Amino acid sequence: MMHVGTRILTVEDDERIRTAVRLALEDEGWEVEETASGEEALTAFTRAPADVVLIDIMLPGVDGFEVCRSIRRSSAVPIIMVTARADTHDVVAGLEAGADDYLTKPFAPKELSARIRALLRRYRSxxxxxxxxxxxxxxxxxxxxxxxxxxxxxxxxxxxxxxxxxxxxxxxxxxxxxxxxxxxxxxxxxxxxxxxxxxxxxxxxxxxxxxxxxxxxxxxxxxxxxxxx
Amino acid sequence: MTADTERESALRPVGLRARILLAFAVGGLGLSVVLAGATMVLARGQLLETREESAAAVAVNNAVRLNNQLTPDTTFEDLPSIVDSLTSLEGSQLLVRLKTDWLLAPEFGRGDIPGVLTARIEGGQPGQIRAIVAGRPQLVIGLPLPSFDAAYYEVVDLAGVADTLGTIRIILLSAGAATTLLGAVLGWWASLRTLRPLRRVSAAAQAIAGGRLDTRLERQADPDLDALADSFNGMAEALEQRIRRDARFASEVSHELRSPLMTLTTTVGVLEARREQFSERSRTALDLLSHDLARFCRLVDDLLEISRFDAGAASLELTEINVANFVHASLHVAHLDDVSVADGLGGRPVVIDGDKRRLARVMANLLGNATHHGGGLTGVSMERDDTVVRISVEDHGPGVPAAEREQIFDRFSRGSSGGRRGGGSGAGLGLSLVWEDVRLHDGRVWVEEHADGGSGARFVIELPLPEDVLELEAT
The missing domain is CATH 1.10.10.10 (Winged helix-like DNA-binding domain superfamily/Winged helix DNA-binding domain)
Incomplete structure (x- = not known):
């Protein structure tokens, strides 16, 4: 497959959504590392940097913005934020924190993979x-x-x-x-x-x-x- | 006017202002009537008394002088000269009886003297009486002169008093009218003063009805009015909390629905990727699931959006939008590129300040409405005048009856045509969101007939042009 070797790190506290997103991303041939909290995500990223990071903003503990800022301090990895609504300050705050793009819940898997592909294209062309x-x-x-x-x-x-x-x-x-x-x-x-x-x-x-x-x-x-x- | 409305208007209660004004006027009138009446009675009594007293004094004086000048030999022929020497009050005339003969004043006959009085005088008693003599109010005074078998009468004209009283009456009437008028003016002023706080209440209530839920009345350091202000503010507070709670509830419900919807959407997407592996029956089931899931997501989105409008939390994310590009892009994303667009923008780019996300939803709703419920989109047109730009979407359906042209923008409105619009695959919130979004842009949206009178509906959105563009064009 075309994207073999592409690793995607997801941060999402809702287990069902996390699993569903993993299924969808794996269908695209990408390797997925799931994390359930901001702390876990930062540890995972430090251990093995991913090619794309997908962060849900609403996380217990260290929130999505903080995860985003922490990763940005050391890496230019493409980051996609997942927000609850498109018209809130969350979008701008997420972009300010260093996200490259954002998606609004609920989004279709097709939309997500299109966004990831667009980012990877930018990263490798x-x-x-x-x-x-x-x-x-x-x-x-x-x-x-x-x-x-x-x-x-x-x-x-x-x-x-x-x-x-x-x-x-x-x-x-x-x-x-x-x-x-x-x-x-x-x-x-x-x-x-x-x-x-x-x-x-x-x-x-x-x-x-x-x-x-x-x-x-x-x-x-x-x-x-x-x-x- | 029908009989009913006629009765209604006859029975319509008089307004508070009119009632205050009327009360002051009636009060003024009543007061002046009482004062004028009392003044008239007193003045009349006083004037008549004075006149009668002076007349009686003169009469007694004359009678004494007459008595002194009469002798037992005096004949009737001597009388006129004696009488002439007597003083007479202005407007009074003398009559004298000597034995059986009468010396009469030119205007009076014997019959003019009331019988009651003559009887009294002939009985040896002096007396006086008010009577209408020769058609005028007169005072008749009689004094017997028993020594000479004579009697002295004096008729005093009271018309002068009546004239004076007439003048006073006119003055009092004018004063009464003036007082009544003054009362009415005072009443008008008082009603204005009284109703001023009520007008503030009314303005505040209107503001609340118009959606400014945080409107409150200021206290005015007036114990009477502050009670009103407090209870009004209490009501407004309760209302605001209730509306916000309802809106928050809708918003929270929508948010809670997001997580399961997220899982569903993603999972259905995963299933769709495996579509080809399914049997015909499973594919049909998957199509139903995925179609209605999309509809459900849209409904939740719309519900959340409308709850934000209700909570007054909807705001505009303004960007510059080129109207022609926007319309073409809207058609493109709706896969309607081949639809004809009538460009009436005058060849120059027209840029408005708008919220692209909201306006895109407006166009998507109108285009979807025309495609799915309006018998197909027949055309889109753009035009502008001095201050606004209009985008119209025409369809080929049966149109919207005049009576339903406002209701159609209500939530979940289905119209008499049984769910033709807003029903089926539509959520029923689409057009009411169109209305809210356009209104948030200070614009208007309405539905009308085709300009050429043909069958179908024509939805028009009208958006204001930004002021700096207008200024730029003016210079």
Whole structure:
């Protein structure tokens, strides 16, 4: 199978859901490691890092946000958050904590595997990347998978990196939220624009000298974002 | 107007304001009637008494002088000169009887003197009487002069007093009218003052009815009104808690349903992946299960959403939405790409501030409604005017009877056509969510007939254009 060797770590306190999700993911040919609490998940991740982490936000003890933040401190692994509702602060808080994408309960297994595939694609498609781009002190090298600011390497998640590459390969042109959702996340028109907004914000804190007054990734009101060459 | 409504309007209770005004006016009127009446009685008595006293004094004086000037030899011919020398009060006239002869005043005859009085005088007693003489109110005073077998009469005109009283009456009537009017004005003012707190109560009640459940009345440091404010606020508090509790209950139920639904959805997904391994019967059962599970999930979602509206917790996640792109994308996700879209936006991109998730649900509901219950979608149109943009969805069904065009947006409304809309695969909450979502955007939604009068319904959503766009266009 195509994804043999892909390990997915799931954190979910409801045993039935955990089992059902494992069945669905195993059907896709992925290897699943189940954990029932935040502590267990962090231990499991430290022992053997997974390729994708699926975290339910509502956990007893260490909650999903904390698990997400802890993993992010040491790893750029793709993280999917599972929230109860799409219109709560949970979504933004989860994205701020470092999640790459989110799903709302109840979701169909097809949706979940589509999200995981989109993330894995982002994580592994460096062969088709464009050549190195330079914008003043900012150097984006898709081949190496590295971003340098004043020659110093900046650590980005793959989603942030992909976002920067998309903006960089259209430098000076405005990309709408819908364009970015499609190019980076693989969503259609109705994808959640907050994904773009939060990731742009996180990207800015890493590459902008003054994130409150960005000079690389600028907002174009009514249209979207562009990378200022 | 029918007989019933006529009776109703005749019996309709008078409003509080009218009643206060009326009470003040009637009070003013009553008071002025009593005061004017008393004034009239007193003035009349006083005026008449004065007049009569002075007339009596003059009469006695005259009678004494006449008595002194008469001699036993005085004849009737001597009388006029004697009488002329007597003083006479203005408006009074003298009559004298000497033996059987009468010296009469030009206007009076003997018959004008009341018989009661003459009888008394001839009996040797002085007397006076008020009477209408020659058509006027007069005081007739009589004094006997027994020494000469004579009598002295004086007729005093009281019309002057009556005139004065008439003037006073006019003054009192005007004063009474003025007092009544003043009473009415005071009543009007008092009713305004009295009803001002009631208007605040009414405004607060309206605000609560309009969904602002946290509306409360301020205390005004008035013990009478504060009791009202307190009980009103108590009621509002109880109402708010109750509504919030109901909404929370619905929300909690939906949340509780999420976990089993999550397991079900995932498990059914796992089964569907193995579809081909099942027998025909199992496949049919799986289809039923998966179809109704999807419906159930949608219903729980809608229920949760509507409970958020009820709790006043629904909020907008605004982003800029290009209307044309949005409409085309909505058709695309509904697999309706081949439906014709009439673009009346005037060739320029129209961008509104909207909640994409909510508006997508609105479009999905309207498109689904047209496809599943409206006999098929026939067209979508977009148009704008100065302040709003309208998106219309037309179907080919039997349309919506005029009487049901508002109810159709009610929860679980099925209409007279027996579940044609909202029934079947629809959840019955779809159109009421459309209504709530559009209203949250300060927009409107309604259903009407096709513009060309053809068969079918036309659902129109109208959303406001953002103000800065309008400003931009104006400059």
């Amino acid at each position: 460096s062969e088709t990347m464009p050549a190195t781009m330079c914008f003043n002190q900012l150097e984006v090298s898709p081949e190496e998978g590295v971003v340098r600011l004043d020659g110093i390497e900046v650590h980005l998640t793959r989603t942030e990196f992909q976002l920067l590459v998309e903006l960089g390969s259209h430098a000076g042109k405005v990309l709408s939220r819908e364009d970015l959702l499609e190019r980076v996340w693989g969503y259609d028109y109705f994808g959640d624009g907050r994904l773009v907004d939060v990731h742009v914000r996180r990207l800015r804190t890493k590459i902008e000298p003054d994130p409150g007054n960005p000079r690389f990734v600028v907002t174009v009101r009514g249209m979207g974002y562009k990378l200022q060459p």
